[in-house]
Amino acid sequence: MSALLMDLRRNRLMMSYLIVGGLILLILVAGGVLSDRFLTWRNVTNVLQQLIVLGLVSLGQTFVVLMGGIDLAIGSLVSAVTVFLANFLDWRPDLVWLAVPLALAAAAAVGAVNGILTVVLRVHPLIVTLGMSSVIFGGTLMYRKEPGGSIPRALEDIAYRNVGGIPVSAIVLVVVFAIAGLWLQRTRAGRNIYFVGGDAEAARLNGLAVGRITVMAYALSGLCAGIAGLFLTARTGVGDPRIGAALTLQSITPVVVGGTILAGGRGGVFGTFLGVLLVTMLNSLLNFVGVSSYYQWIIQGVIIIVAVGFHTVRRT
Amino acid sequence: MAPLEATLPKSRKSVSMAAIFERFGLAIFLGVLLVAAALLSPTFLRPANLVNVLTIAAPLGMVVVGQAFVIMVRGLDLSVASLMATVAVLATAFKATSNDAIPVIFLAAIVISALVGFVNGWLVAKRNVSPFLATLAMMIILQGVRFAYTGGAPISTLPPGMSFLASGRIWGIPVNLTTLAVMAVVLSIVLHRSRLGRKIFMVGSNPKAAFLNGIAPDRVTIACYVICSVCAGIGGLFLLGYVGTVSNWVGQGYELDSIVAAVMGGVALSGGRGTILGALLGVAVLVVINNLVLLLGFPIEMQLIIKGIIIVGAAAFYRTRLV
Numbered sequence: 001m002s003a004l005l006m007d008l009r010r011n012r013l014m015m016s017y018l019i020v021g022g023l024i025l026l027i028l029v030a031g032g033v034l035s036d037r038f039l040t041w042r043n044v045t046n047v048l049q050q051l052i053v054l055g056l057v058s059l060g061q062t063f064v065v066l067m068g069g070i071d072l073a074i075g076s077l078v079s080a081v082t083v084f085l086a087n088f089l090d091w092r093p094d095l096v097w098l099a100v101p102l103a104l105a106a107a108a109a110v111g112a113v114n115g116i117l118t119v120v121l122r123v124h125p126l127i128v129t130l131g132m133s134s135v136i137f138g139g140t141l142m143y144r145k146e147p148g149g150s151i152p153r154a155l156e157d158i159a160y161r162n163v164g165g166i167p168v169s170a171i172v173l174v175v176v177f178a179i180a181g182l183w184l185q186r187t188r189a190g191r192n193i194y195f196v197g198g199d200a201e202a203a204r205l206n207g208l209a210v211g212r213i214t215v216m217a218y219a220l221s222g223l224c225a226g227i228a229g230l231f232l233t234a235r236t237g238v239g240d241p242r243i244g245a246a247l248t249l250q251s252i253t254p255v256v257v258g259g260t261i262l263a264g265g266r267g268g269v270f271g272t273f274l275g276v277l278l279v280t281m282l283n284s285l286l287n288f289v290g291v292s293s294y295y296q297w298i299i300q301g302v303i304i305i306v307a308v309g310f311h312t313v314r315r316t
Numbered sequence: 317m318a319p320l321e322a323t324l325p326k327s328r329k330s331v332s333m334a335a336i337f338e339r340f341g342l343a344i345f346l347g348v349l350l351v352a353a354a355l356l357s358p359t360f361l362r363p364a365n366l367v368n369v370l371t372i373a374a375p376l377g378m379v380v381v382g383q384a385f386v387i388m389v390r391g392l393d394l395s396v397a398s399l400m401a402t403v404a405v406l407a408t409a410f411k412a413t414s415n416d417a418i419p420v421i422f423l424a425a426i427v428i429s430a431l432v433g434f435v436n437g438w439l440v441a442k443r444n445v446s447p448f449l450a451t452l453a454m455m456i457i458l459q460g461v462r463f464a465y466t467g468g469a470p471i472s473t474l475p476p477g478m479s480f481l482a483s484g485r486i487w488g489i490p491v492n493l494t495t496l497a498v499m500a501v502v503l504s505i506v507l508h509r510s511r512l513g514r515k516i517f518m519v520g521s522n523p524k525a526a527f528l529n530g531i532a533p534d535r536v537t538i539a540c541y542v543i544c545s546v547c548a549g550i551g552g553l554f555l556l557g558y559v560g561t562v563s564n565w566v567g568q569g570y571e572l573d574s575i576v577a578a579v580m581g582g583v584a585l586s587g588g589r590g591t592i593l594g595a596l597l598g599v600a601v602l603v604v605i606n607n608l609v610l611l612l613g614f615p616i617e618m619q620l621i622i623k624g625i626i627i628v629g630a631a632a633f634y635r636t637r638l639v
Contacts, residue, residue, distance in 0.1 A: 070448070117628060121628065121631075121632040122632075122635060123628060123631040124585055124631070126448060127575075127579070127585065127627055127631045128628055128631075130572060130575075131625065131626075131628035132628075133624070134572060134623050134624030134627070135620070135621045135624035136624075137617075137620055138618065138619070138621035138623075139617075139621060141620070142615055249452060249456065252449070252452070256449065262449060263446075292464065293463075294461075294463035294464040294468075295460060295464055296460070297456045297457070297460030297463070298456070298457050298460035298461060298464070300453075300456055301454065301455075301456035301457035301460065302453070302457065304449055305439060305445065308445045308450075308453075309439070309443045
């Protein structure tokens with residue numbers, strides 16, 4: 001029976017992988033037909049370079065959603081990291097080796113606090129992370145209202161460097177996703193995330209430290225947001241208190257498009273990766289065709305509804 | 317019928333301190349806050365400041381009474397702020413220069429809002445989409461529609477009478493407060509005295525039991541989303557009257573504020589609990605705190621930090637109190 005359920009789960013995910021993969025192919029074909037520059041190596045590297053930020057925040061969101069939660073503090077956290085890095089490095093550019101680990105550790109710590117608050121106060125993660133987002137955003141704005149600060153050239157390099165024509169950031173992203181996927185599937189800690197997301201009560205009765213796993217998922221999400229903030233600072237060269245604002249919502253789209261269910265316990269990072277590819281390529285195509293970002297918002301909203309509607313119908 | 321009884325006020329026999337605190341805690345807190353505000357800042361009690369506070373409170377109050385309905389059925393509406401701005405932009409679409417257009421603007425706003433609320437409710441109730449995602453997507457879509465129409469630039473062709481909504485008085489009483497009071501009374505009657513209200517409490521506390529009792533939870537849920545959106549739409553027009561020009565971001569932040577106020581006012585996110593009066597008390601507390609932050613000379617960003625702490629704190633407080 002459980003093998004059958006497992007099979008169904010796999011099939012359902014396979015279905016969404018096939019659909020998303022098909023859509024990606026469709027975009028490639030449409031791009032090739034509609035524009036003679038879309039399939040050039042130059043644009044391909046461009047798209048690959050853009051993947052990293054959305055990819056990382058969506059990966060973080062995937063951990064949390066799989067565990068049955070949601071993280072709405074991601075955008076504020078990304079902004080805060082860019083502001084911190086740009087301010088710190090403007091002051092002491094020689095201390096990159098200190099600033100970067102400090103920023104990442106702080107981001108992971110904020111994530112952990114989100115987890116701890118949901119566990120200890122037993123308040124819905126939506127409220128906890130929404131509140132946290134407000135606190136971080138307020139704090140960041142008190143620190144810096146307008147974009148500014150600077151970073152050393154060496155750091156800017158990580159956003160733009162290519163190896164064999166392929167952007168380093170894209171390689172980093174693929175490696176990170178591969179590790180995350182293996183970790184979720186093959187290690188006990190990773191599988192525990194699925195157990196808690198599937199049924200927290202059953203997980204508790206089976207002796208899992210549900211609280212600790214929850215905190216771990218949120219800490220990972222915070223860490224991912226931190227690394228995303230690092231790459232974003234490297235690309236823009238400044239700290240901007242509002243740059244991440246839109247990322248909170250954008251981080252959710254690839255997760256649900258990729259077949260991970262908001263109720264938790266089902267899905268995976270591979271789907272999220274496909275989702276990130278789809279969203280980024282779609283945006284690139286729409287830009288090429290000259291569709292304004294306003295219509296891109298509408299399309300994004302419709303995609304969320306269609307994707308979620310599709311998965312919900314399959315679930316029931 | 318157990319869930320219904322659980323939500324109704326208990327008989328007056330048992331009056332404990334805890335019960336009093338639970339019932340009147342927020343009112344007491346508001347009282348303390350008002351006294352503290354008066355002591356801390358000499359400006360607070362000045363009529364100009366109080367009028368200012370109330371003017372800001374009115375549109376938020378309108379959104380909150382609607383938001384309360386959605387939260388009551390275990391939902392959440394993140395699209396209210398986007399709807400407010402969209403309705404405001406819609407109001408300029410008439411390019412009206414005379415006040416004759418105001419009733420038409422109101423009618424159009426209510427119709428559009430009701431439609432938006434219906435789609436939200438339909439997605440949640442019939443398609444089983446989580447309220448969070450459905451209203452989030454609606455928020456982005458409305459935003460896209462709005463920007464596509466305005467091209468990103470603010471517009472300001474409005475009937476001159478729109479400002480009456482914010483600063484007008486009839487017999488010395490501000491129009492916006494009268495409107496809010498009327499909305500609150502009507503919605504309170506709907507919630508606490510009507511058949512629909514009883515159904516809302518039942519669906520909110522236990523949808524399955526409600527279904528087994530012959531209630532169609534889907535319809536009740538959709539009704540709540542429609543009420544919420546219409547309230548937000550009306551609130552959007554009053555806010556527009558206050559700010560005068562339409563920016564694409566009118567009302568930004570109202571989604572968080574409305575949820576904070578409702579939750580602080582005792583409307584439980586787990587559904588089936590709360591009162592309109594409580595939600596309005598929540599508004600009062602939030603607005604006074606915001607005002608105090610400014611009067612005491614703290615940076616305005618401090619409001620965001622305090623709001624964040626309040627929402628988590630209030631949710632935790634009511635969770636341990638009521639569950």
